[in-house]
Amino acid sequence: MSGGEPLIRLEQVDKIFLQGELTVEVLKGIDLTVRAGEFIALQGASGSGKSTLMHILGLLDRPSGGRYLLQGRDVAGLTDDQLSELRNRLFGFIFQSFYLIPYVSALENVMLPGLYGATPTRQLRQRAQQLLEQVGLADRMHFRPGQLSGGQQQRVAMARALINDPQLLLADEPTGQLDSATSAGIMDLLREMHRQGRTVILVTHEVEISAAAERIIVLHDGRIANS
Amino acid sequence: MMAVSPILDALRQQSRILHMARQALWAHKLRSLFVVAAVALGIASLTVIVAAVDGAERKATEIVRWFGPDAVLVFGGNIESRAVGQRRLTLSYRDAAVLRRSLPGAYLVVPMRVKTNLSVRYRDRVIQVPLVVGATEGYTEAWDWPLDEGRDLSAADLVREAKVALLGDSTARELFGSRSPVGHTVLINQLPVQVVGRLSYRGVVTGSGSIDDRIIMPITTLTQRFNLNRKYFRALRIKFHAPELMAEHVANLRSLLRHLHRLGPGEMDDFTIITADEVLKFLSLFKSGLLLFLGLTALVAMTVGGFVLANLFYLSINERRTEIGLKKALGARNRAILCQVLAEAVCLTLLGALLGMGLGLGLGQLLSRLGLLQILFSWKVFGLAVVAALAIGLLFGLKPARQAAALQPIEVLKDAG
Numbered sequence: 001m002s003g004g005e006p007l008i009r010l011e012q013v014d015k016i017f018l019q020g021e022l023t024v025e026v027l028k029g030i031d032l033t034v035r036a037g038e039f040i041a042l043q044g045a046s047g048s049g050k051s052t053l054m055h056i057l058g059l060l061d062r063p064s065g066g067r068y069l070l071q072g073r074d075v076a077g078l079t080d081d082q083l084s085e086l087r088n089r090l091f092g093f094i095f096q097s098f099y100l101i102p103y104v105s106a107l108e109n110v111m112l113p114g115l116y117g118a119t120p121t122r123q124l125r126q127r128a129q130q131l132l133e134q135v136g137l138a139d140r141m142h143f144r145p146g147q148l149s150g151g152q153q154q155r156v157a158m159a160r161a162l163i164n165d166p167q168l169l170l171a172d173e174p175t176g177q178l179d180s181a182t183s184a185g186i187m188d189l190l191r192e193m194h195r196q197g198r199t200v201i202l203v204t205h206e207v208e209i210s211a212a213a214e215r216i217i218v219l220h221d222g223r224i225a226n227s
Numbered sequence: 228m229m230a231v232s233p234i235l236d237a238l239r240q241q242s243r244i245l246h247m248a249r250q251a252l253w254a255h256k257l258r259s260l261f262v263v264a265a266v267a268l269g270i271a272s273l274t275v276i277v278a279a280v281d282g283a284e285r286k287a288t289e290i291v292r293w294f295g296p297d298a299v300l301v302f303g304g305n306i307e308s309r310a311v312g313q314r315r316l317t318l319s320y321r322d323a324a325v326l327r328r329s330l331p332g333a334y335l336v337v338p339m340r341v342k343t344n345l346s347v348r349y350r351d352r353v354i355q356v357p358l359v360v361g362a363t364e365g366y367t368e369a370w371d372w373p374l375d376e377g378r379d380l381s382a383a384d385l386v387r388e389a390k391v392a393l394l395g396d397s398t399a400r401e402l403f404g405s406r407s408p409v410g411h412t413v414l415i416n417q418l419p420v421q422v423v424g425r426l427s428y429r430g431v432v433t434g435s436g437s438i439d440d441r442i443i444m445p446i447t448t449l450t451q452r453f454n455l456n457r458k459y460f461r462a463l464r465i466k467f468h469a470p471e472l473m474a475e476h477v478a479n480l481r482s483l484l485r486h487l488h489r490l491g492p493g494e495m496d497d498f499t500i501i502t503a504d505e506v507l508k509f510l511s512l513f514k515s516g517l518l519l520f521l522g523l524t525a526l527v528a529m530t531v532g533g534f535v536l537a538n539l540f541y542l543s544i545n546e547r548r549t550e551i552g553l554k555k556a557l558g559a560r561n562r563a564i565l566c567q568v569l570a571e572a573v574c575l576t577l578l579g580a581l582l583g584m585g586l587g588l589g590l591g592q593l594l595s596r597l598g599l600l601q602i603l604f605s606w607k608v609f610g611l612a613v614v615a616a617l618a619i620g621l622l623f624g625l626k627p628a629r630q631a632a633a634l635q636p637i638e639v640l641k642d643a644g
Binding site: 017026058060061075081084087089093095099101102103104106112113115116117118121160164180188 | 236240243247250251253254256528549550553554555556557558559560562563635637640
């Protein structure tokens with residue numbers, strides 16, 4: 001990880017979607033290097049390809065062309081299950097619409113990614129409790145998502161993203177459904193997570209939000225517009 | 228330690244998946260209930276059918292054992308053409324005498340006739356006895372039915388038209404409780420009769436009640452006192468040596484009786500010969516009828532249960548696409564999703580099996596109380612129900628589970644971008 005090996009390296013990554021007869025090139029020749037510990041904002045308008053880029057970075061989608069090296073290793077040949085395992089171990093996801101499971105408690109939502117790993121349940125539960133305390137929800141652990149406000153739900157999701165102690169956090173418009181006061185709290189948390197040494201990639205269309213990042217990458221029409 | 232930990236990991240993984248499955252089921256109670264109910268109905272019918280077929284089977288062996296492999300029963304009249312109004316009293320005492328004398332291999336020929344539903348009284352106790360059998364000496368031997376106490380009917384009893392009787396075990400119990408009936412006098416329709424013996428307990432239940440509820444009297448006494456036909460009787464019990472030659476015995480008997488009754492070549496028998504094989508054939512016909520009818524019912528019911536399950540699971544998977552996509556995004560492997568859906572299906576079908584067995588047991592009790600079916604419950608029923616439930620769960624759960632496992636997270640986690 002040290003020794004100059006970047007965490008992620010994209011080389012000439014393309015993504016083409018088929019829409020009936022039409023092919024739509026969503027990403028065109030993206031070159032991107034993410035080093036461990038960076039805080040990057042992927043900024044762009046709707047349709048710029050930033051979400052697609054995030055899906056590719058998060059191993060949720062495969063590029064149509066180019067290479068994706070994760071810790072120096074090409075991920076092109078990996079199976080779905082191998083990708084699942086990598087996502088589980090290395091990545092924490094934070095989504096715009098939180099995506100919590102509605103019928104289980106905040107605590108169990110936080111534990112969810114851990115349940116697919118090998119950590120013993122008791123340890124997992126302790127860690128989930130600590131994380132919920134860190135995001136300020138110590139007194140809401142046994143609430144269902146429906147009993148929490150939007151901001152609280154996103155905090156649960158952030159605690160969930162940290163449960164497996166991932167190196168990289170991928171946050172896709174994490175404040176997109178929140179008012180500005182709540183958003184500020186969420187962004188503070190995200191910065192806090194970065195300060196703890198995690199690599200953070202934030203996807204947003206808002207310039208003010210991306211100001212939190214150390215490096216801003218502007219996507220325009222499937223290409224990186226600055227560098 | 229190194230060898231054990233992957234197994235432990237797998238176990239932990241499975242128990243976590245099971246836990247998630249339970250939570251999901253509990254969260255969708257109504258849908259779960261529908262599946263459980265549908266499967267329960269199928270399993271209930273399966274339970275009843277297996278129990279009924281087992282019951283029929285047990286009854287068949289009981290009846291055949293009671294009937295005896297070395298004996299036949301001959302009825303006057305042809306059972307197959309009874310509707311024609313054929314004469315039923317065709318067996319005469321002369322027939323019996325000739326058979327006794329000349330039928331090869333036969334060592335016992337006992338003519339019988341019955342009076343049904345007579346009231347019998349001992350002191351102030353009056354009961355209805357469904358069957359009073361008139362027979363000759365040798366009745367107990369002819370039916371392999373030893374006495375518990377007292378003596379058998381004798382040749383002298385027959386000649387004297389003695390007012391003596393043997394009581395079946397149930398009849399004796401009803402009239403005398405645990406005391407011995409031997410030596411006491413009972414009134415059969417006003418006729419005072421001395422009890423000389425008590426038959427041992429047989430315990431076979433036939434269509435018309437307990438076989439132990441009967442009285443045996445000399446056929447001469449019954450004929451005389453109840454004013455029955457003096458020349459003919461109703462049935463004939465014959466015991467043979469060498470039961471392995473039963474087919475030949477029956478052929479001899481038939482041709483002799485046809486000869487005695489002066490039946491021409493084209494004429495139908497005016498009697499019916501029943502052997503243990505015959506009884507078995509009839510009972511297995513009954514059993515396979517039962518199996519076919521109830522089996523089809525159970526199959527249809529279980530298939531319906533399976534389709535209800537598959538349908539509701541497709542709906543459920545569709546409704547929970549986001550949840551499933553999310554789980555995959557967060558690291559669930561395909562197999563974990565597959566296992567969860569299958570676990571949900573199997574949990575419900577097993578629950579349905581339990582409920583269905585309860586329902587089937589209740590229904591079976593009801594049916595046997597009403598005397599409609601003989602029911603025999605065993606561990607086999609339990610095992611079959613569980614296996615059937617597992618099969619329904621896995622079979623009908625598999626496609627929805629596959630569909631769920633094949634979901635791509637990207638298809639469902641589409642935030643505006």
